[in-house]
Amino acid sequence: MNTLSLVIQREYLTRVRKKSFIIMTLLMPLLMASLSFVPLWLSTLNDGGEKNIVVIDETGMYAPLLKSTEQYQFQIVEQAQQSEYQAKIGKDLFAILHITDDLNVNPNAISLLSEKESPQDLRAIIEKTLSEKVMQQKLDELSQSGNVSAESILQVRSIVESGSKVSIKIMKWDEDGTVSESSAEIASIIGVVFTILIYMFILMYGNMVMQAVLEEKKSRIVEVMVSSVKPVKLLIGKIIGIGLVGITQLAIWGVLLGFLFTGLSAFIGAPVETTGMSASAEMGDFDMQAALNSVMSVNWIEILVYFLLFFIGGYILYASIFAMFASAVNSEEDTSQFMMPVTLIIMFAFFAGFYSVSNPDGPLAFWASLIPFSSPIVMMVRIPFGIPLWEKILAVVLLYGTFILISVIAAKIYRVGILMYGKKPSIKEMIKWIKYK
Amino acid sequence: MDYLETTDVTKQFANHLALNKVSIQVPKGTVFGLLGPNGAGKTTLIRIITRITAPDSGEVFIDGRPSKSDDVFNIGYLPEERGLYKKMKVGEQTMYLAQLRGLSKADAHRELMIWFKRFEIMSWYNRKVEELSKGMQQKVQFISTVIHNPDLLIFDEPFSGFDPVNTEIVKNEMLRLKDEGKTIILSTHNMESVEELCDNIALIHKSQVVLQGKVFDIRREHRTNIFRFRLRNDDFSLEHPFFTLISKESYHEFIDIRIKKQPDIATNELAKLIFDNFDVVAYDEEIPTMNDVFIKTVSN
Incomplete structure (x- = not known):
C-alpha cells in the first residue's frame, strides 16, 4: 500500500x-x-385560556369570515374605537387585527398588533381564511375579465374548492408572476x-x-x-x-x-x-x-x-x-x-x-x-x-x-x-x- | 567498498552555513561514528542522507550509485528528536510505521512478532504508548527503525533514555546487525560507545569534516608520547633528559607514574632506562581516548 x-x-x-x-x-x-x-410541538399545545382579538375592518369584507375557535375569540368593532382598544392590549385583549384596504388590491393592508409575539397558529388561521377570500376575489375578477373561458374558471374553481393545496400555489404564481414569499x-x-x-x-x-x-x-x-x-x-x-x-x-x-x-x-x-x-x-x-x-x-x-x-x-x-x-x-x-x-x-x-x-x-x-x-x-x-x-x-x-x-x-x-x-x-x-x- | 558516500555536500540555511563541502565514506558492513559538537551539522547531514532535505550542492551515493527516492525504504533512521503517537497502541503503531517503510501488512506482522519476542515486549502490544516509560518507548522506536530490514541504519543518540541493561541489549543488537552485513551510522556524544562499536568515524566541526578515518588510527595519530609505569618502589625521583615527569601517585604498595617522552627518543630506550632503575610491574603507552581526541580537536 x-x-x-x-x-x-x-x-x-x-x-x-x-x-x-x-x-x-x-x-x-x-x-x-x-x-x-x-418548540414546534409546544406551540401546537393549547395553552388554555381564551384570547380575545378585536377586528377592525375598514372594508367590511373580511371580518365576518373570521370564525372564533376554542382559543381565539374574534370580535368586530368600529374603527373609531381603535384607541380605546389599544389601551387594553395585554390585559383582557390579546391583539388587534386591522384591515385598511381591499387585500386583493393591496395585500399589505393588514396588520396584527399585539403585546407579545403573535403565535404561529393565530397567524395561520388569519392568513388562511383571508387568502381563501382573496383567491375567491381574484377568481371572480378573472371570470369577469373575459380573458379566460367560463369553463376553465369553473374547472379552476372546482380544483380550488376540492382543497388541493398545490393548485392554490399555482394560481398564486400565475396571477402576479413573481416567486411567492414562502x-x-x-x-x-x-x-x-x-x-x-x-x-x-x-x-x-x-x-x-x-x-x-x-x-x-x-x-x-x-x-x-x-x-x-x-x-x-x-x-x-x-x-x-x-x-x-x-x-x-x-x-x-x-x-x-x-x-x-x-x-x-x-x-x-x-x-x-x-x-x-x-x-x-x-x-x-x-x-x-x-x-x-x-x-x-x-x-x-x-x-x-x-x-x-x-x-x-x-x-x-x-x-x-x-x-x-x-x-x-x-x-x-x-x-x-x-x-x-x-x-x-x-x-x-x-x-x-x-x-x-x-x-x-x-x-x-x-x-x-x-x-x-x-x-x-x-x-x-x-x-x-x-x-x-x-x-x-x-x-x-x-x-x-x-x-x-x-x-x-x-x-x-x-x-x-x-x-x-x-x-x-x-x-x-x-x-x-x-x-x- | 563504500556503501555510503557523500561528495562535497553543502547546505546553506537563511544566514547559517550548515554543511560546507562535507565528504564522508562509509565502508559496507561497518559501524561508522558521526561525531561533532552540538550544532556542527550532523543532523543536517543525516537528513540529507535520508532525503528529508536536499543539499544545495554535492551528492550522496548509496552502494556506488547516486541515491534515489526509493532508497528511503532501505534506510532505517532513528532520529535524536523522536516520539510516537501517544494515543496509539504499541502494536498498531509499530505496524503503521513498518508499513510506511514499505512492508506489506503480512510481512510487517511477521517481523513485528520476531522483534517483540526478541525484546520481550509482547505483553505491551495493546497498551497505549502514553502508558509506557521512556525506556520502553525507546525500545519500540528502535524496533520500528529496524523492522523493515534495511541495509543502512542511522542511529542518532540511540542510547539516551536507556538504563545500562537496555543499553547493552541495543549495543548487542547493533553488533548483530553489523554481523548480518548491515552498514550502520552512529551519531553520539557517548565516546565510550564509539570506541566500543565504531570501526570508522568522521568528526564534523563548524560545518566541516575535520577528522576522518579508522578509530584506532585516529587515536594513535593523537598520541602524546605519554607512558605509564607501575613500579614496586618506594619513590620515584629520577631525572633524565629522555623524559619529563607529568604525574606521580602511590597506589597501595605501588607507585604509578606518567612521563612524557622526548619525541626523538625511541620507546625502547625509554623503557630500558626505567627497567634498569626500577622494579616495573606494568607499563603501557597512553593512547588518547576518543573523548580526548574529540575535546582536543574541537577546542583547537
Whole structure:
C-alpha cells in the first residue's frame, strides 16, 4: 500500500474510532431535532385560556369570515374605537387585527398588533381564511375579465374548492408572476443552514488539522515519519484524512436527521389526523405540508453539488493555512499570533453570509461570494436564491486556483517548519523557507 | 567498498552555513561514528542522507550509485528528536510505521512478532504508548527503525533514555546487525560507545569534516608520547633528559607514574632506562581516548 493512503487511513481511523467523535456524531442530530421540534410541538399545545382579538375592518369584507375557535375569540368593532382598544392590549385583549384596504388590491393592508409575539397558529388561521377570500376575489375578477373561458374558471374553481393545496400555489404564481414569499423564506433557511455548516466545519476541522500538526511536532513523531514519508504526503494525507472524517460526520448527520425528522413529523402529525377538529392543529398541518412542498421544489442536486465543491475548496484552503502556521510554531500558545487574522477573515465571511440573506444580490454578497477566502461561506447563502451560472463557475475557479496556490506554499513552509525547533519564526523567515531546496 | 558516500555536500540555511563541502565514506558492513559538537551539522547531514532535505550542492551515493527516492525504504533512521503517537497502541503503531517503510501488512506482522519476542515486549502490544516509560518507548522506536530490514541504519543518540541493561541489549543488537552485513551510522556524544562499536568515524566541526578515518588510527595519530609505569618502589625521583615527569601517585604498595617522552627518543630506550632503575610491574603507552581526541580537536 502506498504511504499516502496509509497516512490517510491512520488519520481517518484514529479519529473516527474516538469516543468523543462517536458521541458527538450521534448526539448532535438528536440535539438539533429536539431543538427544532420541541418548540414546534409546544406551540401546537393549547395553552388554555381564551384570547380575545378585536377586528377592525375598514372594508367590511373580511371580518365576518373570521370564525372564533376554542382559543381565539374574534370580535368586530368600529374603527373609531381603535384607541380605546389599544389601551387594553395585554390585559383582557390579546391583539388587534386591522384591515385598511381591499387585500386583493393591496395585500399589505393588514396588520396584527399585539403585546407579545403573535403565535404561529393565530397567524395561520388569519392568513388562511383571508387568502381563501382573496383567491375567491381574484377568481371572480378573472371570470369577469373575459380573458379566460367560463369553463376553465369553473374547472379552476372546482380544483380550488376540492382543497388541493398545490393548485392554490399555482394560481398564486400565475396571477402576479413573481416567486411567492414562502419560497424565498425556504431559500434563505437553506442558505443559512449550509453557510453555518461550512463555517462550522472550516473552523472545527481546520482547527483539528492544526492540532494534528502541532501534536506531531510536539511529540517529535514527525522526525520519525519524514524519514519514510515525504512531508508533502504527510500534509496531504492529514488534510484528506481529517476532511473525510468531516464528510463522514456530515453524512451520518444527514441520514440521522432525515430519520428523526420523518419520525418526529409522523409523531406530531398523528394526533392531528385523529382529532382533526382543532383549527389550530389543522393550520399547523397545512403549514408543514406547504413548507414540505417548497422544500421539495428546491433544486437539491444543484445545491448539494455546489455545497460539496465549496465545502471541499474552503476546507482545503483553510486547512492548508492552519497547517502552515502550526508547522512553524512549537506550542498552542504561539499559534494565536498567526491564527487571529485567519479567524477574523472566517468570522467576516460568516457575517457577510448572514447579511447576504436579506440582500443576496447586493455588492457585499456579490464580492464576498467571489473572493476565495469568503466565497465558500457566502456563496452558499446565494445559491438557493438562484444566481447566474458564470458567477458560480467563477467563484469555484477562483477558490480552487487559490487553494492550489496556497497549499503549494503551505507545503513548502510545512516541510521546513515541522523540523524546526526553538524560537518562533517571523513571517519574513517563513517566506525564506519557501525558497529552500 | 563504500556503501555510503557523500561528495562535497553543502547546505546553506537563511544566514547559517550548515554543511560546507562535507565528504564522508562509509565502508559496507561497518559501524561508522558521526561525531561533532552540538550544532556542527550532523543532523543536517543525516537528513540529507535520508532525503528529508536536499543539499544545495554535492551528492550522496548509496552502494556506488547516486541515491534515489526509493532508497528511503532501505534506510532505517532513528532520529535524536523522536516520539510516537501517544494515543496509539504499541502494536498498531509499530505496524503503521513498518508499513510506511514499505512492508506489506503480512510481512510487517511477521517481523513485528520476531522483534517483540526478541525484546520481550509482547505483553505491551495493546497498551497505549502514553502508558509506557521512556525506556520502553525507546525500545519500540528502535524496533520500528529496524523492522523493515534495511541495509543502512542511522542511529542518532540511540542510547539516551536507556538504563545500562537496555543499553547493552541495543549495543548487542547493533553488533548483530553489523554481523548480518548491515552498514550502520552512529551519531553520539557517548565516546565510550564509539570506541566500543565504531570501526570508522568522521568528526564534523563548524560545518566541516575535520577528522576522518579508522578509530584506532585516529587515536594513535593523537598520541602524546605519554607512558605509564607501575613500579614496586618506594619513590620515584629520577631525572633524565629522555623524559619529563607529568604525574606521580602511590597506589597501595605501588607507585604509578606518567612521563612524557622526548619525541626523538625511541620507546625502547625509554623503557630500558626505567627497567634498569626500577622494579616495573606494568607499563603501557597512553593512547588518547576518543573523548580526548574529540575535546582536543574541537577546542583547537
